[in-house]
Amino acid sequence: MHFLISYAIMPEREVSRAVEASSQRIPPFRMAENIWFVGGRAVSCHVIDTGDGLIMIDTGYPFMAEQILASMREVGLDPADLRILLHSHGHYDHIGNTRRFRALTGARAYISRIDNDICNGRLDLSWAEELGYPRLEPFDCDVLLDDGDIVALGNTRIRCRLAPGHTAGTLALFVDTLSHDRAVTCAMHGGVGTNSMARDFLERRGLSLDCREQFREGLHRLAEEKVDLVLGNHPDQNDTEGKLARVRAGEADACFDPGEWRRFLAACEARLDRMLAEEAAEPKQ
Ligand SMILES: [Zn+2]
Secondary structure (H helix, E strand, O other), X not given: OOOHHHHOOOOHHHHHHHHHHXXXXXXXXXXXXXXXXXXXXXXXXXXXXXXXXXXXXXXXOHHHHHHHHHXXXXXXXXXXXXXXXXXXXXXXXXXXXXXXXHHHHOOEEEEEHXXXXXXXXXXXXXXXXXXXXXXXXXXXXXXXXXXXXXXXEOOEEEEEEEOOOXXXXXXXXXXXXXXXXXXXXXXXXXXXXXXXXXXXXXXXXXXXXXXXXHHHHHHHHHOOOOOOEEOOOOHHHOOHHHHHHHHHOOOOOOOOOOOHHHHHHHHHHHHHHHHHHHHHHOOOO
């Protein structure tokens, strides 16, 4: 949901078209022993095979529903085996198929307790309007997560850490698994776009500017984690397509990069600093 910096000046219908045009499918591929990318260019969607059912991380834009299900089937994952729909945060492009997939499969929806309030309450914070779409029907998720909670299913445990800023209840997710028989920790920062931390947006929605420094503190906290393999919340944040190209070229351990996590977090902080500097340079109204 990082499109908005440039899209903010576009009429809404054009924003929708631009997002959908950017949504071309990315071929699904295996990123680690039991983790697949099944999303598109517009937003990521990952599935973890726990040996006792599937966990999906984020459900994409509504228009991606068929693509996501087709990508799952293509790599041998049966959508009927979905047990958990886990959400990085409560924005439109990450929760867009949650009600649909829940009804289709009986999977339970998990989100931070804080961001459930966006799904059912503060729908004005879901970025539907900003992305050029009508708001989703309000709904509650089934399981509400707090900082430090573990989502467990089959052989998989996902550690959830609050990483506020992009939304108040954004989660960073940590999954211990294997990559080519080596034990690895995979991680996703669940929301790093600065658009929803811009002064204009926060003031328009009556929110405090404090989220920007909370975001920075979160980046510092998360940088203490040892991470071997980064899962991008949006493909272009973490070169998902470059990883796919390396996988296809037969590179062993193509997604394994123990330096990427800290480089990525540092780049996020630099982007925050750029936004704050640009705001400070704007003429006062
Ligand atoms: Zn977002």
